[in-house]
Amino acid sequence: MSVGRNSLVAALDIGTTKVCCFVAKPDGQGGSRVVGIGHQVSRGIKAGAVVDFDLAESAVRNAVEAAERMAEERVEQVIVNVTGAQAQAQTVGVEVAIAGHQIGDADLQRVLDQTQAHGAQPERRLLHAVPTDFTIDGNRGIRDPRGMFGANLGVMLNLVSVADGPLRNLELVVQRCHLEVADRVLSAYASGLATLVEDETDLGVTVLDMGGGTTGLSVFYGGSLVFADVIPVGGQHVTNDIARGLATPVAQAERLKTLYGSAIPSPSDEREMLAVPQIGEQGADAVQQVPRSMLVGIIQPRIEETYEMVRERLEASGHARIAGRRLVLTGGASQLTGARELAARVLDKQARTGRPLRLQGLAEATQGPAFATAAGLVAYSLARPFDVVGRTQARAASGRFGRFGRWLKENF
Ligand SMILES: Nc1ncnc2c1ncn2[C@@H]1O[C@H](COP(=O)(O)OP(=O)(O)OP(=O)(O)O)[C@@H](O)[C@H]1O
Ligand SMILES: [Mg+2]
Known part of the structure; x- marks a missing residue:
């Protein structure tokens, strides 16, 4: 397969917690249809940057091979996202x-x-x-x-x-999988392309891609990208805070966060008791009963602090005013209960959750906000927003x- 030559597009989202590959074909009506999906727990990536070549390579290989099998196509070129390179x-x-x-x-x-x-x-x-x-x-x-x-x-x-170094490391991982990098797209830019509607990009909108190891930020106005930034804090930090604060294994902390966690307190939190398995303990001592308010009390300050960092970066950028009143939250960590309400309050904006739009063929499991970046890489390839560097650099003048x-x- 070749991106561009026979209109197939292979998008590769190398994230801190997951690696995901979408193979898409045009649907004949200006959109596209995903015909192959590969989805794999990420390894060797920290805050969006490669920290172990071998682990990262095998995660990418597995994700791409799974997408190839489902699509019954061979992938030779990919459009890859860039996150952890100090944008x-x-x-x-x-x-x-x-x-x-x-x-x-x-x-x-x-x-x-x-x-x-x-x-x-x-x-x-x-x-x-x-x-x-x-x-x-x-x-x-x-x-x-x-x-x-x-x-x-x-x-x-x-x-x-x-930054050149982290980008070259990322490209090397892709090349080690015998894939060619057709294009590189900033993750938060791609996530915006997948989740925003035209009125939002015209009038001004802020996108927050809340991932596992990073929180990406992009601002669109007048139909195009005007600002982007990345904060190296994400859902994994919340999970680690919980593990430490409740003395529970990381896997249990992750479970507690997704099932019972919230970024905003509710009156019943004091009464609701959670069973928290203790680290290193066995038998009857192994589980402690903890009020939900304690869990929320760990989560809220971390999320609040992240949003405050976003607010500071926006203000420092000089784009705070045109960023508008509209906020779109996407990425896996945006699924936390109360994340939207707290964002609306701290950033003083109207917030909604962003899922991939305009992309056919996604199974239920891949329609969520965690797949916005992968969908956005497909959108970038289809919409071909003019970019003096991007794709144009690779081609003839x-x-x-x-x-x-x-x-x-x-x-x-
Ligand atoms: N229901 C949920 N509630 C809270 N957090 C969730 C939920 N589902 C997933 N998450 C969190 O989402 C994060 C992963 O999000 P995502 O898949 O967007 O990250 P990523 O793209 O791999 O990372 P990054 O973009 O930072 O490189 C994890 O930290 C996970 O705990
Ligand atoms: Mg991501």
């Missing part, structure tokens, strides 16, 4: 002189070529460079400058860069500009 986002303006002639395709090409230079930083790699609008002699809000006159043509771009013309047509 940084910035908006830059790039300008070129046009000396008074009518602006044409060649001028657009020149201004976009400048982008690469702007994004270049030592030890970092540009992951996304999304043009949002053009300027002529400093006047903003021009959607298609071709045919216009002026002295200087500028483009506003949203750049997302990541001619294809690159042809697509930009189409992108202008489709988006403006």
